[in-house]
Amino acid sequence: MNAATIDLLHRAIGDPDTQWSLGTFGAIAEFSRDRDEPVILRQSGDAVSAVTARGGIAIRHDPRNRALASESITRSGWNQRIALCLPEADGAMGARAVLTELGADGAALRASDRDSILFDLGLGAPHADFCVRIGDPDTATELRRHAGRAVFETGNPAMRLILAANPHRVFISRLGRIEVYQPIPPATGRSPEGPHTHVLPKLLKSGRTHPATEPIPGGWVPCAHLYPPHPARDGLGEARPFDPARHDAFQSDIARFGNPEFLAIKRRVQDAIAAQQPPSAMPGDRHGRAGIRIALRQLKAAGHVSPVLQSWLQDFDPAGLETEADEADLHHD
Structure with missing residues:
Protein backbone atom coordinates (compact mmCIF):
# COMPACT_ATOMS: atom_id res chain seq x y z
CA MET A 1 0.00 0.00 0.00
CA PRO A 228 -16.77 9.76 0.52
CA PRO A 229 -19.49 12.39 1.00
CA HIS A 230 -21.70 12.58 -2.09
CA PRO A 231 -22.11 16.06 -3.63
CA ALA A 232 -25.84 15.68 -4.31
CA ARG A 233 -27.04 13.31 -1.56
CA ASP A 234 -26.81 13.25 2.21
CA GLY A 235 -25.79 10.23 4.25
CA LEU A 236 -29.31 8.79 4.11
CA GLY A 237 -29.50 9.07 0.32
CA GLU A 238 -31.79 12.11 0.32
CA ALA A 239 -31.26 14.89 -2.22
CA ARG A 240 -29.29 17.92 -1.02
CA PRO A 241 -28.02 21.09 -2.73
CA PHE A 242 -25.04 20.32 -4.94
CA ASP A 243 -21.76 20.74 -3.07
CA PRO A 244 -18.90 21.66 -5.45
CA ALA A 245 -16.24 21.00 -2.81
CA ARG A 246 -17.46 17.44 -2.27
CA HIS A 247 -17.61 16.90 -6.02
CA ASP A 248 -14.09 18.23 -6.60
CA ALA A 249 -12.73 16.13 -3.74
CA PHE A 250 -14.03 12.88 -5.22
CA GLN A 251 -12.94 13.82 -8.75
CA SER A 252 -9.44 14.13 -7.28
CA ASP A 253 -9.85 10.62 -5.86
CA ILE A 254 -10.99 9.37 -9.28
CA ALA A 255 -7.94 10.97 -10.87
CA ARG A 256 -5.65 9.31 -8.32
CA PHE A 257 -7.31 5.92 -7.81
CA GLY A 258 -9.71 5.49 -10.74
CA ASN A 259 -9.60 4.02 -14.23
CA PRO A 260 -7.76 6.49 -16.52
CA GLU A 261 -9.94 5.53 -19.50
CA PHE A 262 -13.13 6.26 -17.55
CA LEU A 263 -11.75 9.64 -16.49
CA ALA A 264 -10.67 10.44 -20.07
CA ILE A 265 -14.20 9.74 -21.39
CA LYS A 266 -15.73 12.07 -18.81
CA ARG A 267 -13.25 14.82 -19.67
CA ARG A 268 -13.97 14.45 -23.41
CA VAL A 269 -17.67 15.00 -22.72
CA GLN A 270 -17.01 17.97 -20.44
CA ASP A 271 -14.62 19.57 -22.94
CA ALA A 272 -17.04 19.04 -25.83
CA ILE A 273 -19.90 20.72 -23.99
CA ALA A 274 -17.66 23.59 -22.82
CA ALA A 275 -16.75 24.13 -26.48
CA GLN A 276 -20.47 24.06 -27.45
CA GLN A 277 -19.96 20.98 -29.62
CA PRO A 278 -23.06 18.94 -30.53
CA PRO A 279 -23.34 15.26 -29.46
CA SER A 280 -20.84 12.98 -31.17
CA ALA A 281 -19.92 9.30 -31.16
CA MET A 282 -18.34 8.05 -27.95
CA PRO A 283 -16.94 4.69 -26.71
CA GLY A 284 -19.59 1.98 -26.70
CA ASP A 285 -18.58 -0.42 -23.90
CA ARG A 286 -20.67 -0.62 -20.73
CA HIS A 287 -18.44 1.46 -18.46
CA GLY A 288 -17.70 3.95 -21.22
CA ARG A 289 -21.40 4.61 -21.74
CA ALA A 290 -21.85 5.00 -18.00
CA GLY A 291 -19.00 7.55 -17.94
CA ILE A 292 -20.75 9.66 -20.57
CA ARG A 293 -24.03 9.64 -18.66
CA ILE A 294 -22.38 10.40 -15.32
CA ALA A 295 -20.47 13.36 -16.79
CA LEU A 296 -23.73 14.76 -18.15
CA ARG A 297 -25.61 14.26 -14.89
CA GLN A 298 -22.84 15.90 -12.92
CA LEU A 299 -22.83 18.93 -15.18
CA LYS A 300 -26.59 19.20 -14.77
CA ALA A 301 -26.42 18.77 -10.98
CA ALA A 302 -23.73 21.47 -10.80
CA GLY A 303 -26.14 23.93 -12.41
CA HIS A 304 -24.78 23.96 -15.94
CA VAL A 305 -27.53 25.08 -18.28
CA SER A 306 -27.19 25.16 -22.05
CA PRO A 307 -28.97 23.89 -25.17
CA VAL A 308 -25.88 21.82 -25.92
CA LEU A 309 -26.10 19.96 -22.58
CA GLN A 310 -29.78 19.32 -23.21
CA SER A 311 -28.93 17.85 -26.62
CA TRP A 312 -26.31 15.54 -25.12
CA LEU A 313 -28.72 14.41 -22.43
CA GLN A 314 -31.42 13.76 -25.00
CA ASP A 315 -29.07 11.64 -27.10
CA PHE A 316 -27.19 9.75 -24.39
CA ASP A 317 -29.25 9.90 -21.20
CA PRO A 318 -32.93 10.88 -21.44
CA ALA A 319 -33.42 9.69 -17.86
CA GLY A 320 -30.94 12.35 -16.77
CA LEU A 321 -33.38 15.02 -17.94
CA GLU A 322 -35.70 14.07 -15.08
CA THR A 323 -35.52 16.01 -11.83
CA GLU A 324 -37.11 13.54 -9.40
CA ALA A 325 -35.12 12.46 -6.37
CA ASP A 326 -33.10 9.31 -6.89
CA GLU A 327 -34.57 6.37 -4.97
CA ALA A 328 -31.47 4.18 -5.29
CA ASP A 329 -29.48 3.31 -2.18
CA LEU A 330 -26.11 5.04 -2.54
CA HIS A 331 -24.28 1.89 -1.46
CA HIS A 332 -26.19 -0.83 -3.24
CA ASP A 333 -26.40 -0.62 -6.97
Whole structure:
Protein backbone atom coordinates (compact mmCIF):
# COMPACT_ATOMS: atom_id res chain seq x y z
CA MET A 1 0.00 0.00 0.00
CA ASN A 2 1.52 3.31 -1.01
CA ALA A 3 1.52 6.61 0.85
CA ALA A 4 -1.43 7.93 -1.14
CA THR A 5 -3.65 5.06 0.02
CA ILE A 6 -2.53 5.41 3.63
CA ASP A 7 -3.33 9.13 3.45
CA LEU A 8 -6.75 8.29 1.96
CA LEU A 9 -7.59 5.97 4.86
CA HIS A 10 -6.43 8.47 7.47
CA ARG A 11 -8.56 11.21 5.92
CA ALA A 12 -11.58 8.96 5.52
CA ILE A 13 -11.63 7.51 9.04
CA GLY A 14 -11.48 11.01 10.48
CA ASP A 15 -14.38 12.28 8.36
CA PRO A 16 -17.78 11.62 9.98
CA ASP A 17 -19.48 12.08 6.60
CA THR A 18 -17.55 9.17 5.04
CA GLN A 19 -19.38 5.83 5.21
CA TRP A 20 -17.97 2.31 4.98
CA SER A 21 -19.04 -1.21 4.07
CA LEU A 22 -17.61 -4.71 4.12
CA GLY A 23 -19.11 -7.86 2.69
CA THR A 24 -20.25 -9.31 -0.61
CA PHE A 25 -23.12 -9.09 -3.07
CA GLY A 26 -26.08 -10.08 -0.89
CA ALA A 27 -24.48 -9.72 2.56
CA ILE A 28 -23.00 -6.47 3.78
CA ALA A 29 -22.19 -4.59 6.97
CA GLU A 30 -22.26 -0.79 6.88
CA PHE A 31 -20.61 1.63 9.28
CA SER A 32 -21.37 5.31 9.66
CA ARG A 33 -21.41 7.83 12.49
CA ASP A 34 -22.99 11.16 13.24
CA ARG A 35 -20.91 14.34 13.36
CA ASP A 36 -21.61 14.88 17.06
CA GLU A 37 -21.46 11.20 18.04
CA PRO A 38 -18.78 10.21 20.58
CA VAL A 39 -16.13 8.12 18.82
CA ILE A 40 -12.80 6.51 19.61
CA LEU A 41 -10.54 7.11 16.60
CA ARG A 42 -7.17 5.52 15.94
CA GLN A 43 -4.86 6.42 13.05
CA SER A 44 -1.49 4.68 13.08
CA GLY A 45 1.10 3.61 10.60
CA ASP A 46 -0.47 0.18 10.17
CA ALA A 47 -4.22 0.59 10.86
CA VAL A 48 -7.16 2.94 11.26
CA SER A 49 -10.30 2.41 13.33
CA ALA A 50 -13.41 4.12 14.63
CA VAL A 51 -15.64 2.79 17.40
CA THR A 52 -18.92 4.23 18.66
CA ALA A 53 -21.65 2.90 20.94
CA ARG A 54 -23.46 1.63 17.81
CA GLY A 55 -20.63 -0.15 16.01
CA GLY A 56 -17.07 0.01 14.82
CA ILE A 57 -14.68 -0.44 11.91
CA ALA A 58 -11.00 -1.30 11.67
CA ILE A 59 -8.96 -1.38 8.46
CA ARG A 60 -5.38 -2.64 8.32
CA HIS A 61 -2.75 -1.28 6.00
CA ASP A 62 -1.52 -3.90 3.52
CA PRO A 63 1.11 -3.25 0.81
CA ARG A 64 -0.86 -5.48 -1.59
CA ASN A 65 -4.03 -3.37 -1.23
CA ARG A 66 -5.21 -1.57 -4.36
CA ALA A 67 -7.63 1.33 -3.93
CA LEU A 68 -10.07 1.68 -6.83
CA ALA A 69 -12.32 4.76 -7.06
CA SER A 70 -15.34 4.46 -9.34
CA GLU A 71 -18.75 5.88 -10.16
CA SER A 72 -21.88 4.15 -11.42
CA ILE A 73 -25.34 5.09 -12.69
CA THR A 74 -28.44 5.01 -10.50
CA ARG A 75 -32.02 5.73 -11.55
CA SER A 76 -31.53 9.47 -11.96
CA GLY A 77 -28.16 10.16 -10.36
CA TRP A 78 -24.89 8.38 -9.68
CA ASN A 79 -23.02 6.50 -6.95
CA GLN A 80 -19.42 6.98 -5.91
CA ARG A 81 -17.18 4.67 -3.92
CA ILE A 82 -13.61 3.53 -3.34
CA ALA A 83 -13.01 -0.22 -3.13
CA LEU A 84 -10.07 -1.57 -1.16
CA CYS A 85 -9.03 -4.66 -3.12
CA LEU A 86 -6.64 -7.57 -2.79
CA PRO A 87 -5.67 -10.27 -5.30
CA GLU A 88 -8.09 -13.19 -5.02
CA ALA A 89 -5.56 -15.49 -3.36
CA ASP A 90 -4.48 -12.88 -0.82
CA GLY A 91 -8.09 -11.91 -0.05
CA ALA A 92 -9.36 -15.46 0.51
CA MET A 93 -11.22 -16.11 3.77
CA GLY A 94 -12.89 -19.22 5.22
CA ALA A 95 -15.59 -19.65 2.52
CA ARG A 96 -17.49 -21.81 5.01
CA ALA A 97 -20.90 -23.11 3.95
CA VAL A 98 -22.19 -24.19 7.38
CA LEU A 99 -22.49 -22.69 10.85
CA THR A 100 -19.02 -22.91 12.41
CA GLU A 101 -17.75 -21.97 15.86
CA LEU A 102 -14.53 -19.93 15.62
CA GLY A 103 -13.82 -19.43 19.32
CA ALA A 104 -13.31 -16.30 21.39
CA ASP A 105 -13.06 -13.08 19.40
CA GLY A 106 -9.62 -11.96 20.49
CA ALA A 107 -9.56 -9.30 17.75
CA ALA A 108 -12.77 -7.58 18.92
CA LEU A 109 -12.55 -3.80 18.74
CA ARG A 110 -13.58 -3.42 22.39
CA ALA A 111 -11.78 -5.30 25.14
CA SER A 112 -15.11 -6.14 26.80
CA ASP A 113 -16.11 -8.27 23.77
CA ARG A 114 -12.97 -10.39 23.47
CA ASP A 115 -14.21 -13.31 25.55
CA SER A 116 -17.42 -13.63 23.53
CA ILE A 117 -17.68 -16.45 20.99
CA LEU A 118 -17.69 -15.94 17.22
CA PHE A 119 -19.85 -18.15 15.03
CA ASP A 120 -19.38 -17.99 11.26
CA LEU A 121 -22.83 -18.11 9.64
CA GLY A 122 -21.43 -20.06 6.69
CA LEU A 123 -22.62 -17.80 3.88
CA GLY A 124 -19.90 -19.12 1.57
CA ALA A 125 -18.37 -15.92 0.16
CA PRO A 126 -14.72 -16.43 -0.78
CA HIS A 127 -13.43 -13.10 0.52
CA ALA A 128 -15.40 -12.36 3.71
CA ASP A 129 -16.56 -14.18 6.84
CA PHE A 130 -20.01 -13.26 8.21
CA CYS A 131 -20.17 -13.88 11.92
CA VAL A 132 -22.29 -13.30 15.00
CA ARG A 133 -20.66 -12.77 18.39
CA ILE A 134 -22.35 -14.50 21.31
CA GLY A 135 -21.74 -13.32 24.85
CA ASP A 136 -24.35 -15.47 26.57
CA PRO A 137 -23.00 -18.98 27.38
CA ASP A 138 -26.43 -20.61 27.15
CA THR A 139 -27.03 -19.22 23.67
CA ALA A 140 -23.55 -20.35 22.60
CA THR A 141 -24.32 -23.85 23.88
CA GLU A 142 -27.58 -23.92 21.92
CA LEU A 143 -25.87 -22.78 18.70
CA ARG A 144 -23.13 -25.39 19.04
CA ARG A 145 -25.79 -28.07 18.68
CA HIS A 146 -26.47 -26.84 15.15
CA ALA A 147 -22.88 -26.34 14.02
CA GLY A 148 -22.15 -28.09 10.74
CA ARG A 149 -25.58 -27.27 9.27
CA ALA A 150 -26.48 -24.52 6.80
CA VAL A 151 -28.26 -21.74 8.70
CA PHE A 152 -30.97 -21.45 6.02
CA GLU A 153 -31.55 -25.21 5.87
CA THR A 154 -35.22 -26.13 6.26
CA GLY A 155 -35.99 -26.94 9.87
CA ASN A 156 -32.74 -25.50 11.24
CA PRO A 157 -33.57 -23.38 14.33
CA ALA A 158 -30.16 -21.67 14.38
CA MET A 159 -31.32 -18.46 12.72
CA ARG A 160 -34.29 -18.23 15.08
CA LEU A 161 -31.92 -18.54 18.02
CA ILE A 162 -29.66 -15.85 16.58
CA LEU A 163 -32.52 -13.43 15.98
CA ALA A 164 -33.80 -13.98 19.52
CA ALA A 165 -30.33 -13.37 20.99
CA ASN A 166 -29.76 -10.15 18.98
CA PRO A 167 -25.97 -10.61 19.01
CA HIS A 168 -23.30 -8.35 17.60
CA ARG A 169 -22.68 -8.92 13.91
CA VAL A 170 -19.02 -9.08 12.90
CA PHE A 171 -18.12 -9.12 9.20
CA ILE A 172 -14.43 -9.75 8.52
CA SER A 173 -12.08 -9.59 5.53
CA ARG A 174 -8.31 -9.74 5.13
CA LEU A 175 -8.23 -5.94 5.40
CA GLY A 176 -10.32 -5.54 8.53
CA ARG A 177 -13.76 -5.80 10.07
CA ILE A 178 -17.02 -4.02 10.75
CA GLU A 179 -18.86 -4.71 14.00
CA VAL A 180 -22.53 -3.81 14.50
CA TYR A 181 -23.88 -3.49 18.04
CA GLN A 182 -27.37 -2.20 17.22
CA PRO A 183 -30.32 -4.62 17.41
CA ILE A 184 -31.33 -6.68 14.40
CA PRO A 185 -34.55 -5.15 13.03
CA PRO A 186 -37.64 -7.37 12.75
CA ALA A 187 -38.47 -8.85 9.35
CA THR A 188 -41.15 -6.20 8.92
CA GLY A 189 -38.91 -3.34 10.06
CA ARG A 190 -36.32 -1.16 8.37
CA SER A 191 -32.63 -1.06 9.18
CA PRO A 192 -31.63 1.50 11.81
CA GLU A 193 -29.61 4.55 10.92
CA GLY A 194 -25.90 4.11 11.52
CA PRO A 195 -24.15 0.72 11.62
CA HIS A 196 -26.28 -2.16 10.35
CA THR A 197 -26.16 -5.31 8.25
CA HIS A 198 -28.10 -6.81 5.34
CA VAL A 199 -28.23 -10.52 4.48
CA LEU A 200 -30.20 -11.36 1.34
CA PRO A 201 -30.01 -15.11 0.55
CA LYS A 202 -31.36 -14.76 -3.00
CA LEU A 203 -28.60 -12.35 -3.96
CA LEU A 204 -25.97 -14.49 -2.23
CA LYS A 205 -26.83 -17.35 -4.57
CA SER A 206 -25.39 -15.35 -7.49
CA GLY A 207 -21.89 -15.95 -6.14
CA ARG A 208 -20.84 -12.44 -7.12
CA THR A 209 -18.36 -10.55 -4.96
CA HIS A 210 -19.63 -7.13 -6.10
CA PRO A 211 -22.30 -5.55 -8.34
CA ALA A 212 -21.78 -5.84 -12.10
CA THR A 213 -21.77 -2.04 -12.30
CA GLU A 214 -18.54 -1.84 -10.29
CA PRO A 215 -15.39 -2.19 -12.43
CA ILE A 216 -13.28 -4.42 -10.18
CA PRO A 217 -10.41 -5.86 -12.29
CA GLY A 218 -10.36 -9.59 -12.93
CA GLY A 219 -8.39 -11.53 -10.34
CA TRP A 220 -9.12 -9.00 -7.56
CA VAL A 221 -11.74 -8.95 -4.78
CA PRO A 222 -13.09 -5.94 -2.84
CA CYS A 223 -12.29 -6.43 0.85
CA ALA A 224 -13.91 -3.19 2.05
CA HIS A 225 -15.45 -0.03 0.60
CA LEU A 226 -15.50 3.59 1.65
CA TYR A 227 -18.01 6.16 0.41
CA PRO A 228 -16.77 9.76 0.52
CA PRO A 229 -19.49 12.39 1.00
CA HIS A 230 -21.70 12.58 -2.09
CA PRO A 231 -22.11 16.06 -3.63
CA ALA A 232 -25.84 15.68 -4.31
CA ARG A 233 -27.04 13.31 -1.56
CA ASP A 234 -26.81 13.25 2.21
CA GLY A 235 -25.79 10.23 4.25
CA LEU A 236 -29.31 8.79 4.11
CA GLY A 237 -29.50 9.07 0.32
CA GLU A 238 -31.79 12.11 0.32
CA ALA A 239 -31.26 14.89 -2.22
CA ARG A 240 -29.29 17.92 -1.02
CA PRO A 241 -28.02 21.09 -2.73
CA PHE A 242 -25.04 20.32 -4.94
CA ASP A 243 -21.76 20.74 -3.07
CA PRO A 244 -18.90 21.66 -5.45
CA ALA A 245 -16.24 21.00 -2.81
CA ARG A 246 -17.46 17.44 -2.27
CA HIS A 247 -17.61 16.90 -6.02
CA ASP A 248 -14.09 18.23 -6.60
CA ALA A 249 -12.73 16.13 -3.74
CA PHE A 250 -14.03 12.88 -5.22
CA GLN A 251 -12.94 13.82 -8.75
CA SER A 252 -9.44 14.13 -7.28
CA ASP A 253 -9.85 10.62 -5.86
CA ILE A 254 -10.99 9.37 -9.28
CA ALA A 255 -7.94 10.97 -10.87
CA ARG A 256 -5.65 9.31 -8.32
CA PHE A 257 -7.31 5.92 -7.81
CA GLY A 258 -9.71 5.49 -10.74
CA ASN A 259 -9.60 4.02 -14.23
CA PRO A 260 -7.76 6.49 -16.52
CA GLU A 261 -9.94 5.53 -19.50
CA PHE A 262 -13.13 6.26 -17.55
CA LEU A 263 -11.75 9.64 -16.49
CA ALA A 264 -10.67 10.44 -20.07
CA ILE A 265 -14.20 9.74 -21.39
CA LYS A 266 -15.73 12.07 -18.81
CA ARG A 267 -13.25 14.82 -19.67
CA ARG A 268 -13.97 14.45 -23.41
CA VAL A 269 -17.67 15.00 -22.72
CA GLN A 270 -17.01 17.97 -20.44
CA ASP A 271 -14.62 19.57 -22.94
CA ALA A 272 -17.04 19.04 -25.83
CA ILE A 273 -19.90 20.72 -23.99
CA ALA A 274 -17.66 23.59 -22.82
CA ALA A 275 -16.75 24.13 -26.48
CA GLN A 276 -20.47 24.06 -27.45
CA GLN A 277 -19.96 20.98 -29.62
CA PRO A 278 -23.06 18.94 -30.53
CA PRO A 279 -23.34 15.26 -29.46
CA SER A 280 -20.84 12.98 -31.17
CA ALA A 281 -19.92 9.30 -31.16
CA MET A 282 -18.34 8.05 -27.95
CA PRO A 283 -16.94 4.69 -26.71
CA GLY A 284 -19.59 1.98 -26.70
CA ASP A 285 -18.58 -0.42 -23.90
CA ARG A 286 -20.67 -0.62 -20.73
CA HIS A 287 -18.44 1.46 -18.46
CA GLY A 288 -17.70 3.95 -21.22
CA ARG A 289 -21.40 4.61 -21.74
CA ALA A 290 -21.85 5.00 -18.00
CA GLY A 291 -19.00 7.55 -17.94
CA ILE A 292 -20.75 9.66 -20.57
CA ARG A 293 -24.03 9.64 -18.66
CA ILE A 294 -22.38 10.40 -15.32
CA ALA A 295 -20.47 13.36 -16.79
CA LEU A 296 -23.73 14.76 -18.15
CA ARG A 297 -25.61 14.26 -14.89
CA GLN A 298 -22.84 15.90 -12.92
CA LEU A 299 -22.83 18.93 -15.18
CA LYS A 300 -26.59 19.20 -14.77
CA ALA A 301 -26.42 18.77 -10.98
CA ALA A 302 -23.73 21.47 -10.80
CA GLY A 303 -26.14 23.93 -12.41
CA HIS A 304 -24.78 23.96 -15.94
CA VAL A 305 -27.53 25.08 -18.28
CA SER A 306 -27.19 25.16 -22.05
CA PRO A 307 -28.97 23.89 -25.17
CA VAL A 308 -25.88 21.82 -25.92
CA LEU A 309 -26.10 19.96 -22.58
CA GLN A 310 -29.78 19.32 -23.21
CA SER A 311 -28.93 17.85 -26.62
CA TRP A 312 -26.31 15.54 -25.12
CA LEU A 313 -28.72 14.41 -22.43
CA GLN A 314 -31.42 13.76 -25.00
CA ASP A 315 -29.07 11.64 -27.10
CA PHE A 316 -27.19 9.75 -24.39
CA ASP A 317 -29.25 9.90 -21.20
CA PRO A 318 -32.93 10.88 -21.44
CA ALA A 319 -33.42 9.69 -17.86
CA GLY A 320 -30.94 12.35 -16.77
CA LEU A 321 -33.38 15.02 -17.94
CA GLU A 322 -35.70 14.07 -15.08
CA THR A 323 -35.52 16.01 -11.83
CA GLU A 324 -37.11 13.54 -9.40
CA ALA A 325 -35.12 12.46 -6.37
CA ASP A 326 -33.10 9.31 -6.89
CA GLU A 327 -34.57 6.37 -4.97
CA ALA A 328 -31.47 4.18 -5.29
CA ASP A 329 -29.48 3.31 -2.18
CA LEU A 330 -26.11 5.04 -2.54
CA HIS A 331 -24.28 1.89 -1.46
CA HIS A 332 -26.19 -0.83 -3.24
CA ASP A 333 -26.40 -0.62 -6.97
